Amino acid sequence: MSGKQQFDDAVVINGAMNVFWQKGFAAASIDDLTAAMGLSRSSLYKRFGDKEGLFHEVLATYNSRVLHRMGLVKAETRRQEIEALLLDFVTNTHGSQKPSGCMLVRACAEITELPPRGKAVALDGTERQRAILRGILNAAVANGELRSSADVEALAWHFLGVLQAIMNLPQIGATASDLRRMVVSAMLAWPQAI
Amino acid sequence: MSGKQQFDDAVVINGAMNVFWQKGFAAASIDDLTAAMGLSRSSLYKRFGDKEGLFHEVLATYNSRVLHRMGLVKAETRRQEIEALLLDFVTNTHGSQKPSGCMLVRACAEITELPPRGKAVALDGTERQRAILRGILNAAVANGELRSSADVEALAWHFLGVLQAIMNLPQIGATASDLRRMVVSAMLAWPQAI
DNA sequence: CTTATGTTGGAACGATCGGTTCAAGATTGT
DNA sequence: ACAATCTTGAACCGATCGTTCCAACATAAG
Numbered sequence: 084m085s086g087k088q089q090f091d092d093a094v095v096i097n098g099a100m101n102v103f104w105q106k107g108f109a110a111a112s113i114d115d116l117t118a119a120m121g122l123s124r125s126s127l128y129k130r131f132g133d134k135e136g137l138f139h140e141v142l143a144t145y146n147s148r149v150l151h152r153m154g155l156v157k158a159e160t161r162r163q164e165i166e167a168l169l170l171d172f173v174t175n176t177h178g179s180q181k182p183s184g185c186m187l188v189r190a191c192a193e194i195t196e197l198p199p200r201g202k203a204v205a206l207d208g209t210e211r212q213r214a215i216l217r218g219i220l221n222a223a224v225a226n227g228e229l230r231s232s233a234d235v236e237a238l239a240w241h242f243l244g245v246l247q248a249i250m251n252l253p254q255i256g257a258t259a260s261d262l263r264r265m266v267v268s269a270m271l272a273w274p275q276a277i
Numbered sequence: 278m279s280g281k282q283q284f285d286d287a288v289v290i291n292g293a294m295n296v297f298w299q300k301g302f303a304a305a306s307i308d309d310l311t312a313a314m315g316l317s318r319s320s321l322y323k324r325f326g327d328k329e330g331l332f333h334e335v336l337a338t339y340n341s342r343v344l345h346r347m348g349l350v351k352a353e354t355r356r357q358e359i360e361a362l363l364l365d366f367v368t369n370t371h372g373s374q375k376p377s378g379c380m381l382v383r384a385c386a387e388i389t390e391l392p393p394r395g396k397a398v399a400l401d402g403t404e405r406q407r408a409i410l411r412g413i414l415n416a417a418v419a420n421g422e423l424r425s426s427a428d429v430e431a432l433a434w435h436f437l438g439v440l441q442a443i444m445n446l447p448q449i450g451a452t453a454s455d456l457r458r459m460v461v462s463a464m465l466a467w468p469q470a471i
Numbered sequence: 472c473t474t475a476t477g478t479t480g481g482a483a484c485g486a487t488c489g490g491t492t493c494a495a496g497a498t499t500g501t
Numbered sequence: 502a503c504a505a506t507c508t509t510g511a512a513c514c515g516a517t518c519g520t521t522c523c524a525a526c527a528t529a530a531g
Binding site: 105106107109110182183184188189191192193194195196205206209210234236237238240241243244245247248249251252254255256257261262264265267268269271272273274 | 300304377389390439445446448455456458463466467
């Protein structure tokens with residue numbers, strides 16, 4: 084007997100990710116997906132159950148990559164850490180071979196139409212992004228880099244909004260230079276005085 | 278002979294707007310639209326040609342309403358004008374009977390899949406929103422409220438990003454209070470010194 | 472009333488959708 | 502070689518999609 088799966092999970096998930104990334108959930112057809120995954124219809128359903136199961140696994144993978152990337156950023160000050168995090172997504176979004184925009188932001192745009200598990204993983208992803216930002220801000224308060232009266236929740240929402248803008252605005256004409264200068268403006272929201 | 282249309286354009290467009298607003302372009306079916314418009318399939322096609330023609334007209338109407346609302350805001354200083362504009366969309370988005378989110382932002386999320394005319398009117402809408410913001414900022418420079426070295430383009434992108442965040446973040450859990458406090462943070466991007 | 476136009480509901484079109492099934496071929500361990 | 506498993510391609514299902522067409526009805530001007 085020989086029981087091993089002959090295709091690579093990471094490869095087929097990557098293929099499906101490109102499709103969902105560009106088309107969203109509803110508009111991505113099974114034929115689109117099989118073509119991009121290099122996998123037969125039968126194997127897709129055997130491995131992932133149905134379209135929603137595939138979407139769930141793909142978006143979870145996408146989320147973990149983005150969150151991992153966010154966690155990698157380190158800098159001397161928390162302020163520089165947030166700024167570096169934002170700028171990282173400017174440069175790594177522009178000029179990539181990947182689809183434009185952000186799969187997670189796109190999923191949130193159609194969140195009311197997503198099936199339950201898809202909706203859950205989308206909400207979880209944004210919640211964890213915000214948790215990372217909140218964590219940095221709280222560390223800054225503990226550090227003394229930020230006065231304790233600072234509105235950490237509001238700042239976390241602000242920087243999450245900026246992050247999503249960085250992903251979205253290129254689709255409506257923003258250049259990398261536009262975004263980098265936008266980040267400079269957005270960082271002014273960081274309270275100056277201690 | 279009697280040549281007048283017996284239904285009200287504004288009414289049927291409003292009905293279609295609610296559907297496109299909530300479901301986007303692709304996921305909105307003709308049956309969804311006719312039901313919400315109170316119009317027969319035949320009349321829809323006679324009046325609007327096809328689904329794309331209807332979408333085009335609906336989004337154009339939506340855009341003109343949003344732009345009109347943006348143009349109404351007046352305040353003593355340009356800074357207060359921007360802030361009032363942002364806060365206006367916080368309160369008028371929350372607690373409304375209208376669908377959540379923003380039809381235009383949603384259209385931009387699926388912009389790569391939109392038919393040509395739909396894509397064009399979506400890009401035009403965001404461009405004109407940004408033009409309004411840029412106009413206020415340029416007026417501030419002319420006024421002396423903003424130093425002439427200020428990066429007006431970057432600030433316009435920034436506030437457009439905040440505006441879109443105000444429309445989107447409620448769908449992932451942001452409350453009206455969160456958004457109002459976020460606006461306070463975002464407004465700090467306005468350069469302080471003259 | 473007659474005539475012209477607006478409107479309707481339903482039937483029908485071909486196409487595509489997500490999902491299931493199955494027989495044939497490819498692969499791997501023993 | 503054998504046997505077990507993976508994979509494939511294609512056929513097929515019922516449902517829905519956007520779109521077209523048409524006969525029946527409503528409306529209003531002449």
